[in-house]
Amino acid sequence: MKIKLIKKRIKKIVFYVFIFYSVLISNILTQFSALGQVDLEFIKQLYQQGKYGEIIEQLSPYEDSNNPLFQEYLASSYETRGQLDLAIFHWIKARQLYEQQQNENKVTQLKLVQAQLEIEVGNPQKALLLLQQMPISVSTQALVGNALLVWGEYEQAISSFEKALKEVQETNVTLSLLSNLSQAYEKNALRLKQKQQLLRNDSAEKQLLEVEIIENETLAKTTANQAWQLAQTLNQPNYNTIRAWLTWLPYLNDQEQAKTLKKVKTALKKLPPTHQTVVLWINLADIIDEEESIIEANNIADTLNDYQSLAIAKRKLGHYFESQQQYPLALAYTQEAIKYANAQLAYEQLYRASWQEARIYEAIGEKKEAELAYEQAFYSLNRIRNKLISASRDVQFDFQQEVEPVYRNYLSLLLENPTQKHLDTVTQVFDSLQLSQLENFFQDNCFNESDREMEASEILKEKQVAVINTIILPNSLHTIVRLPQGDKYHLKQNITSKELNQKIEEWQKDLFQVTTNNYLNSSQYFYDLLISPFEDRFTQAKVEQLLFINDGLLKNLPMSALYDSKKQEFLIEKYPISNNLGEKFIINSPKLQSPVIAFGLAESRPPINQSLPNVTNELQEIKNIWEGNTYLDQEFTKEGFIEILKTQRPQILHIATHGIFTGVSETTYLQSYDQIIDLNDFDELLQRYANLSLLTLSACETATGNEKAVLGLAGVAIKQGIPNTLGTLWQVQDQISARIIKQFYQNLEQNMPPVKALQVAQVRELENISQHPRSWAAFLLIGT
Template identity: 30%
Template sequence: MHKLKLSRKFKIAAINLVLFTLTFSLIIIPITIAKQPEPTNTQTTITQATPEQLQATAEHLFKAGRLTDAVTTLQQVIQIYKQSGNTLGQAAAQINLSLALEQLGSWKQASVAINTSLNLLGWDNANNTLKANNPELELLKVLAPTLDILTGQQLRQGQSDAANETAKHAQIYWRQLGDNTAVLRSRINQAQALRVSGFNRRAENILESVFQELQNQPDSFIKVGALRSLGNVQQQLGELDKSQKSLQHSLEIAQRLQLSEEISLTELSLGNTARLIGNINNAVTHYQNAAKTAPNPLLKVQAQINQLNLLVNNQRITEARTLIPVIQSQLPNLPANQASIYARINFASTIMKIADKKDTASILAVGVQQASSINDPRALSYALGTLAEVYEQNQQWQEALNLNKQAWSKSQDINAPDIAYRWEWQLGRIFKEQNNITEAIKAYDASIETLSNFRTDLAGVNREIQFNFRDSVEPIYRQSVELLLQEKGQSKPDLDKVRKRMEALQLAELDNYFREACLNNQFVALDKVVDNKNPDTAILYPIILDNQLGVILKLPGQSSLIHKASAISSKEVEQVIAQMRDNIVEPDEIQKFQAASKQLYKWLIKPIEAEINNSKNKIKTLVFIPDGSLRNIPMAALYDEISKKYLVQKYAIAISPGLQLFTPKPLARQKLNALAGGLSQPPKPFKSLPYVGEELKSIQKAGVTTVTLYNDKFKSKILEQTINAQPFRVVHLATHGKFSSKASETFILASDKRIYVAELNELLKSRERSRTEPIELLVLSACETAAGDKRAALGLAGIALRAGARSTLASLWQIGDESTERFINQFYHHLTKGKSTAEALQLAQLNLLESDKFNRPLSWAPYVLIGNWL
């Protein structure tokens, strides 16, 4: 192994660095210096620069990426205006100072600067109003763009609700100024805020409205940007065909106007959409076009790095190696500014595993030098952090440790938790390699603590970062658990800490899934539910690690937890899970299915079976908190080859997303009422569901008062109106749906359109405004998990969570025959007779299992209960 030798005195920081592809969108608030008002009573001399001259200097420094010098110059401008009593001049300069500080990563100082500007302008932050009743137009000319810039900063800091309100106020003042173009720009800002909040459909509606206003106007820069922003929102909604159409329209206008930069940016967005569609060759073409039309070397290199990343991720290594020297040869021509430093780091991060480490280190070394020369602490951190990773991969532990120490210190200096957690993780990895388990655990603990402290900002933080959850967050939790379970000392491993760590991982997964912190309801610890009110229930927590499959068992009334593990690789576990999931839906593959099911029973249930059987209270219900792809299989179908019984023949079974339960209480079975919607004749290309009509009737036959929306009546708007009209305890939807690991591909089907998970949330949020009681049970009886998607059940958990329902009953695959009608009738029959939700599910499944016609797992096993089982 070749040792890397580079000059040092470095300091660090990082996250998976910018993949310009997935984070590129319409820059609604351009990072440019705001226009200064004309000076009043400013005295100048030959030897002293005027504020206008200093302002021009600051703008030049800003655009050149010399941000620290720009800050110093703007501070001089502020002092001059302050001495002359020019309040508007101070306010405008403070806005520009805020922009420069934000680019430096000094978020708190940037916030102070923009708040100072607003105070100077007479803005009441507490009430979001202007103190002056009849403000002069000159003041509004500064206030309106200030609010635009504040909107952008709030968005970049994850404060989407505040950004939405700020954008509304900006629109008011732009209208007073008669600037319709600026009004439209602020509406685009508002759409961006709604998108980040998860209100993608509202965002789409605003952008479509903006485009309608622009449609009959001449081609313009803002029309190009509005269409590109619309295309990007449609991309997030999973409406990829619409996205492609909007982006293509944006591109055509940009080409007519010969706006080279806009052409390049829109080609990038088209590449993103093609990438999501799965058309890799088309995506490569768009990235190549983006590079060809880029008006400056930096944008060209950024586009080529996007292309390189795509090639590497799709294992097209030969093509990637051809592109590497093309990019590398252009790096010396880039200006020494923040964007080019990030480009270097992105390039190095992409090629780290396939290129010579000396070359990678040299590229990063230049980035370190440039970041240091322009005094950009955030860029310096990224460059140094990635360089530390090169040393780590080369097993030069001391060099990596030295860089890591400096890196973490730098992240603390600029109060950047989004960077700090990476270095704490890196430190833990290095200690682990040195077999210093105690210090490794401390470092991992610190990293996870940092992550948890800023989880509400996880989705919105730092647009210069590609936040890759699978690479950048999940491994921290799993590696930490491995360390905790192998910890040696006087006592056994802290199993409660292990459980909570895995729960934190699942919570982080859902946050990442929705791109926002998503658990804000009142929750009760599962242990308390079991210990206090449900002594016949046990909790099982399977954990998949690299070299073992473990189970933690919580028995009622016992404070100590039980841990058992099987020495088996995660790869083999995944193979058996896939075998069970693939074959359970194949009527002729029952033997292959049972072989996998038996194996999983041996790994998950057999090691703790004696403890369950010997519990002080007879256990009737098992609550699983499954890990990873275990969510994709029905635990009810695990098969015991000794007793020749499926697990459901022994226990009622439920799934919980974590160690906490949303306000658990038994379903109110008296006067049970339901909103039942369904499609037997869905629009093409979906197949008909001929038994849906009978299924909906069977709910009424079971004694449930029902309002039914069937076929043409099952429209999204009617669903929203009906669900708000009455306090339904149950919402039952018998329609096509898909659960996917991507929120943009998770939906249920109404007769007029797909209702995506984000829109379902919006629909149900409107219910929360008019109804205080939650939906107690959401039933999705004809849905399925995405084929080949190991994390598809994350979409099911997402829908369950977004619905705000105490319980969700859903199918993991679609059956489409009369067994569903029979199952549903039995389920509601037992519910109305006083059985718990888990017992009603168990009895309905047993009714099918014990029949001659529907005894195969294909028919009875797909149904899973998530959440409250009482």
Template identity: 30%
Template sequence: MISFRYLFKYLLLGILGLSIALIQPSFLLATGNKDAQLHQAELLNQKGQRQLDQGQATEALETWQQATKLYQRLKDTEGIAGSLINQNLALQALGLNFRACNVLLKALKFNASICSTSADTSFDSTKRLLNAEIDKLNPLPVHLLGLQNLGNVLRRNGKLSSSEIVLKKTLSLAQHLPNFDISIILLSLGNTEKSMFQQAQDKYYWVEEPIFQKEVVNLIREKALESLEIYQRINNISGISKEIRLKAQLQRLNLLLNFDKWLTAESNLGSKQLATIQSQINQQIRPLVEVILKNSSVFSELPANQSVYTKLNFANSLNLIPNEQLQSLALEYAQSALKTAKSTNDQRLMSNAFGTLGKLEKQTQRKQADLEQAMTLAQSIQAWDIAYDWQHELGDLYRKQGKYQQALEAYSAAINNLTQVRDNLASNVDLQFSFYEKVEPVYREYMQLLLSSPNPNLELVIQTNQQLQIAELENFLRCGKLDLVPLNNLQNLPRNTATIHIIDLGSSIEVIVQSPDRSLHYNSIDANLIRSHVDNLLDILQSPKLFSRNRSLIISSYQKLYSLLIAPIKVYLPSSGTLVFALDTSFQSLPMGLLNDGKDYLIKQYSVAETLGSKIRPPLSLSQNQFIALIAGLSKKSPSFNDINVPKGLKPLPKVVTEVTDVKKQTNSSKVLLDENFTTLQFQEELSKNNFPIVHISTHGQFSSNSEQTLLLAYDKAINILEFNSLLKGKTDTDTNAIELLVLSACQTAKGNKRSTLGIAGVAAQAGAQSVIASLWLVDEDSTAVLMQEFYKGLKNGLTKAEALRHAQLSLSSNPQYTHPYFWAGFVLVGGWL
């Protein structure tokens, strides 16, 4: 049997494996002796492996780079590929996964775009590209090793679908080679399926709509069972290495425990199938622990760096089992891992060992000492991705000890380090797939701590909330840092503008207002007094029968919200002007203009805008020469209605023709794409060829807490938010060519979704738009056409976007035909309001 373990040694130690003295490369190159240079390259491979095993990844990388140069001089293509694969291993150990991916592409001579394929690239096109590249290979063992590593690094970069495609294809190729050991490929595939399980778990906490939650629950179950089956399959293969068997057992144990934990937490789902699965899982955990303990000598037989991580993996799993003896054993394994890590002098290894030990330790002083040591080591090598975790743990520990100032400093440092890694949040698989478990709590706990002071730093609370919501948006879009500006950094704003931050901290709702004079004030409200009114309003506003609901019910609930949220801060607001709301999750699907003081709606007194995290693109007003629009509309049923992600039961919108015609009259030199002409390709071509400060789209759309379900319908297909960016490439590259106003006039919020602003802000971010006006529910076609006509008329008369929308809404609300909020209140302005 050709084993990957053997192949690994073949690549790392060289073909001949001769035990010769290490000769300096300079001497070899001077002699020009081909055999001597080959021996030198082989010995460099051996040296690099020893260095990597001892945790010296930087030194291993340099050594393997020397080996690559020698193979290149010798024009040894197999040696070049093997040494590049080795370089990738060192880069992965250093956490440089994107560089590792690119090195592998060189080794395999693959298309350079594979590593940088963005989230907006469709699954089908990615699959075609990967299959085409793999099909060009002559599948030698070295190529299979490269493909297996490519699957690993794609997973570490968060590209799980690509990883799965590569590994399944690699497995198929390996099974066609005689006597080939497939266990290492299966282990990689099992790990990718496990990451898909973790991704689905995080999505479950993100997605709020019942219909989509059901889909995610099925995905969680499917991926957990697929991964468990693969790990068990590895265990059943005879003759595989002890190392691979142990790793598969540890991964299986960890998955069993995490799946069981999730099933316990979500036992209210009431599924008999899930209950049966949980019963089966419980029966497998303890026997598997006994098997691992019986073969515990394997931990010490591994190379030092692998020994450390496998011991820590086992320690973390043991600690999840409610058994004092096993939890004591977890501490012993963590202590053993620390001892091994110290022998390597690898700072990252030691930081992970100290940090894990600190998390497991029950005795407070030892816990604090271990976490502080872990933090110091992580900071010394700028390993921000693990430093934040130890600082978060320390912050929580200091808080429990009543060390307020130290707790503040630890939380602040944790958030600063999260900011350091935010550029890579979309490609950091650990953070991306555990956002609600590992990232969000750091920000919310810090805000709670700040507000527990008798004189809280309100500016810092606002700043922290901004950071959280922008990180949330970036994670939603799977993108890097967004170029947004905090509201309090903006200059020359109108003096009658106030910003209201509504922050949900679990047990309390915090309302912070920044008055026109920039002074800050706040009010804290018991969350129990508010939640029932919010939930009641969401049920009403997201009902398909909204129009038939009694208007007094809506007004009554909004009056109660007004008395709790606005009345206590009314004294700090201007008498008229603009209110900019920065809303937390719970409130994002409620139009704030409907807040009612018992006499009238809020928009009777103020124009209203919303932002996400009170950060926006610098707001600019439209000048008269910018009234040039691209107007796209879909008035009849089209192929896109059949897309799997499109809500069922959508009907054509015949009055879109009237709306499109009216908007064209109100704007200058505008271009219309209606029905068959509104294809994704034509839309993209128009945007790339021409400058349109206004883009008006009248078509079915949906805002969901699931990015794949946040979409707009073109004639030919549904465009989800992750694809929207690719349609607008080139449009958002320069400020002079940016979209000033994006109008989405026939959208709706998915039933149960509380995060509409997130979806709208996501569209704005992908479009690079300064401002977005969108409907939260599917409004009557006739009233929409009237409202849009009034809105554009106001803009042409010099009103700000917020004022123009306010005047249009007031115009409809005063019309006896359209007094019900259904007709006019669903339109919200997100972003710049000038």
């Protein structure tokens, strides 16, 4: 009976399986039949008529087709409508099918198309990888230049464009190359200006940069004019002609600009309605900032159903009406931009539109809605952090205009009447700002939270550390104190950032006047500003250590030199002091173990050409105190340094040599006997060959007028997860430095934690040798 029942069930299962496969095979046969029925001539006609939506509708059921022409029409239609990711997907499929057919001409052609689109969507590295596999030609050189231009490698881009121009024969390609070359010169001049601003006024490099800036600005104008002159010879304006006109437009006087503007608009209106046309209208709007151009872009994008361009056009319309203080219209367009950006998960557009929405809500007094909009902008920025870093080095020069204000504005709103919840959010936002600044500085993903063994709150509680977090806003200074148990207190002080920076610069200047006590007024002022309001709370909470997380130029001030005029003692005499960039960067410090590896340069070597005779004694004293090896002068070559790190993999690394920490990674370096070790090389070497618990840089200096100067020193520590990094804010006389360093290592040898070891060494110096902070306050410990 059971056997019969089983047989019956098996027959039933076989019957259903047969029906399932019959339907499946029928569907496949129908699909193949339909594939054969698609009229490619009809598709071609639709394409010529600009009916890209219909093409996508006709061919979408067959998007897995092995017919490369289907893939090409789909790719081109998606590209024309601005759906560039889908376009890339289908161009790749078409190329793969041509590869199977061994059609090398089509494969080469489609690689070039894909490379251009990768550049447009912000993936210049992918484009460069593709182009490196191809033979050198005018087309590849031009696209390499485009990729390098987007990536922010302007000098290399200029070189590529110039090589292509020597070989080019087609007028259209020449126009495009000249426009891009002009843009590369212009952007290079802007970058050099940014770099120049971060250098000291007396720097020889600053003068050399001025010459380079003028040269690049002149070449940008000359090249733009060449493109303009060539465009004038063409009877029928096209995309490249209009780009050439737009490149020259900013250089014209008002009368000539008005005349050219009319010509540009007339030509633009004759172009077919494509994504490229939308981009040109948007470019024009960026130059002249008018409603008409943005509306034209918006209308074409709407016709194409180009969501990416719609998000941009709607946002720009919103911005236009925001600038006119027509807030209802501004809000309506901005919220439409958010809708289209959300639909595409276009987080770069979403952060910009959400930030704009927040500003508009603030302007009309809707604080709660503004806070929610800032929250969305903050979330979107975090989503694209890695893309901002990897896609373009140019982003670091837009950071102050395009990214940092989002964080600052959000902080300003949260700090108006902060609750404890608001203060927690402030900490998160400020830490993210610091992280973004670091990643922007290094152009690298600097920090991974998962690397921490203990949460910051546990470390602070265990060590009885109070955190003092300063936030500088345009019209106020905010101080947030976090006690060891986690309670937070907030104080707002009405001082503008300009006034604060002036006081900081005055104090820095007075600190260098070793023959006077003028520094005391400023030392007392900053003590009263940052410490006095919270002293009773420190006492009640039994605080044993202070950790400063400072903002702006306050990073460059020696907190150890704050002076309590009532008790007549420096802050370092009361507490061990450390510094960090944010709570999320706090990591636990393991017990220090021998050996120490110490490098030093006592001789005068270029480019600084200044000897440090006491470095010899400094290294000998370290060797006497701690087990380890020392390498002096000729033994401290760059190659030797690399080899020793590779073979010995130290936990404690001491380097006594000249070093310059500026606000630009390219001009931050350490000096070895034979050549400089730039910041990126040093960072990479530590990452590959060291697992440090302590890094000491005892003869370096930071650029005192530059708030980003400390990022180099702090960034290396944070990127490599080094719990303790000791550096100097300014160059200390090497005899004094050797004395303090000796005492510091003696204290470490007695099992003092680094922060306590530094405190004892500094207090001993001020009590026994010199009370003036110029000699002992430069030492800065980054860690806990």
